[in-house]
Each structure stands twice: as structure tokens, then as C-alpha cells.
Amino acid sequence: MPHPPVVKRLIKDFLGRRPMRTSSLIITIFGDVVSQHGGTIWLGSLVRALDLMNISERLVRTSVFRLVQDGWLEADRVGRRSFYRLTPFGTHEYERAARRIYALEEEPWNGRWQLLIPLDIPDDLRENFRRSLQWQGFRSIAAGTFARPGGNNRTLLESLEEFGVSDQVMVMDAESAPVSSGQTTRKLVHECWRLDEVADHYREFLKRFAPLVKWLNGNEPAPATAFIARTLLIHNYRRVLLEDTALPEALLPPAWPGLEALAVTCEAYQALAAPSMRYITTEMESGNGPMPSCTADFYRRLKM
Numbered sequence: 001m002p003h004p005p006v007v008k009r010l011i012k013d014f015l016g017r018r019p020m021r022t023s024s025l026i027i028t029i030f031g032d033v034v035s036q037h038g039g040t041i042w043l044g045s046l047v048r049a050l051d052l053m054n055i056s057e058r059l060v061r062t063s064v065f066r067l068v069q070d071g072w073l074e075a076d077r078v079g080r081r082s083f084y085r086l087t088p089f090g091t092h093e094y095e096r097a098a099r100r101i102y103a104l105e106e107e108p109w110n111g112r113w114q115l116l117i118p119l120d121i122p123d124d125l126r127e128n129f130r131r132s133l134q135w136q137g138f139r140s141i142a143a144g145t146f147a148r149p150g151g152n153n154r155t156l157l158e159s160l161e162e163f164g165v166s167d168q169v170m171v172m173d174a175e176s177a178p179v180s181s182g183q184t185t186r187k188l189v190h191e192c193w194r195l196d197e198v199a200d201h202y203r204e205f206l207k208r209f210a211p212l213v214k215w216l217n218g219n220e221p222a223p224a225t226a227f228i229a230r231t232l233l234i235h236n237y238r239r240v241l242l243e244d245t246a247l248p249e250a251l252l253p254p255a256w257p258g259l260e261a262l263a264v265t266c267e268a269y270q271a272l273a274a275p276s277m278r279y280i281t282t283e284m285e286s287g288n289g290p291m292p293s294c295t296a297d298f299y300r301r302l303k304m
Contacts (some may be wrong), residue, residue, distance in 0.1 A: 003052075003220070004219070007212070010212070011232070024052075026060070027094065028231060029083075031098060033231070035086065039125075040288075046060060047061070050252055052224055052227070063248050067090075073091075076299065092162055093132065099155070114172070115145060115174050116146040117146075117172075118146075119170060125165065133159075156171065198243050205264075206261055216271040217271075220275065223278040224295050226279065230276045281293060
């Protein structure tokens with residue numbers, strides 16, 4: 001069955017990006033799907049799934065190979081078949097991302113900040129460590145100094161231990177002094193967190209996916225279509241969140257488009273969940289046969 005026009009446009013949009021970042025899309029599938037259905041997937045299932053988006057087998061295999069080389073995936077061979085799963089590093093990184101993507105409740109901000117100063121991060125760890133900090137909401141506010149409002153110490157400690165840099169980073173708690181005006185704080189946040197740029201990304205997301213929600217309100221997608229739409233929905237939302245931080249409402253400008261983007265994501269995800277799972281459990285294989293049913297945690301994802 002061919003995809004409806006609204007999903008064809010989403011596929012065309014992804015295929016038209018340069019670079020296309022198939023590796024990142026594959027990580028989305030591992031985090032959103034494979035992690036919830038047994039943890040492993042046959043490479044052939046991944047090839048078939050991405051063929052639904054006209055992504056070639058060669059590109060899929062090349063992207064998976066790179067993810068193995070970069071420490072995100074690892075493989076088991078059973079006969080002539082290869083089954084892949086996230087490495088401990090990949091699992092921890094995506095779990096940190098998942099807390100941003102799927103969790104809807106946020107702790108109230110107490111007005112305090114967390115400052116982080118890297119002292120001597122090895123060159124081979126620097127980019128992955130910076131990316132991990134960004135997912136956790138840190139932004140560079142001055143040369144060699146990162147900050148975020150509030151902060152989850154558990155997540156940060158996990159990251160420091162995972163990278164083996166606990167003794168190479170200084171972490172401090174801080175709060176704005178009375179002599180620092182709220183206007184100055186908002187100006188700093190606006191510039192360092194690039195809120196204009198992030199807002200534009202949210203508006204682009206809404207332009208792409210609001211039509212999908214409208215279509216879903218009157219149509220039942222086929223399983224394969226639902227799987228592709230769900231994958232592209234979460235992939236695009238994850239990309240926007242990578243640029244954003246869950247800032248307290250007090251630090252955000254009025255009519256922040258991130259709130260509407262969250263509502264659209266939740267509505268579309270809930271509508272796509274059941275039909276996409278029919279594709280996953282009937283068309284995809286894990287290391288132990290057909291993909292099993294999803295974990296109990298799945299039903300708490302993006303449920304407003």
C-alpha cells in the first residue's frame with residue numbers, strides 16, 4: 001500500500017537533507033523501537049524497514065558499520081545473520097535523550113544554576129562529551145564554562161563516570177545575585193541558548209507535522225506507514241530537542257512554540273503507536289525470532 005501524501009512529504013523532506021544523516025535515523029529506531037521490543041534487531045529487518053523510505057541497503061549497511069566503529073552499536077552473528085543492539089555507551093546516551101523526549105513532567109525551577117568547567121578532557125572524548133552535555137541542557141556561557149538552570153545531578157554524575165572524567169571537571173552550584181537583573185539573565189539565556197534559532201526550528205517542525213496530526217484525525221494508517229511516520233516524528237523531534245533545553249517558563253519568551261510542538265508530538269505518537277506496533281511485531285525480527293511485544297514503559301511515553 002503506498003504512503004499517503006502527507007507521509008510521502010515527510011520522507012521526501014528527510015531524503016532531501018544534506019547531509020541526510022541516516023546513522024542518526026538508525027539510532028532513533030534503536031531508541032524508539034528496538035529498546036522497547038527485546039533490545040536486538042536483525043540487520044535484514046532494518047534494511048527492509050528503511051527501504052520503505054527509499055533508503056538503499058548499501059547506505060544502511062554503511063551507516064550501521066559506522067555506528068559500530070563509533071561505539072554506538074555492537075553485533076552478534078548467528079549463522080549468516082547479524083543482530084545488532086545498542087552498546088552500554090549507546091544505551092546510556094539514548095536513555096538520557098529519552099528523558100527529554102518522552103518525559104512530560106518537569107521539576108519546578110528553584111532559581112539556581114549549575115556551572116561546569118572542563119579542565120582537561122582528552123581530545124578523543126571531547127565531541128561526544130560536549131554532545132552529552134548539550135543533551136543535558138548545558139550551554140557555553142563563556143570560554144570554558146558551561147551552565148544550565150537547575151540540573152539533575154544523577155544524570156550528570158552518570159555522564160562523568162561513563163566518560164571517565166570525574167576528576168577532570170569542576171562542577172559548582174550558583175544563583176543569580178540580587179545585583180544581577182532579571183533582564184540581564186533573560187538576555188544571557190536568549191543569546192547563549194539561541195532561542196530565536198530554536199523557535200524557528202520548532203516552527204519548521206510544526207509546519208511538517210501539524211498536517212500529519214490533521215490527517216490522523218480522520219484516517220487509520222497502514223502498519224508500515226505508521227512505523228515510518230512514527231520514526232520520522234520522533235527523529236525530527238529529537239533533532240529539535242538537541243538544540244533546545246527544558247528551560248523554566250520564567251526564562252522563556254511568551255508564546256513559546258516548543259509547547260505546541262510537544263502537543264503535536266504527543267497527539268501524533270499516540271495515534272501511531274498501535275498500528276506501528278503491528279508492523280514491528282509482524283515484520284521485524286530480533287535475536288530470538290519475531291520482535292516481542294513492547295515493554296510496559298512504552299505505554300507511559302508521551303501521554304499527556
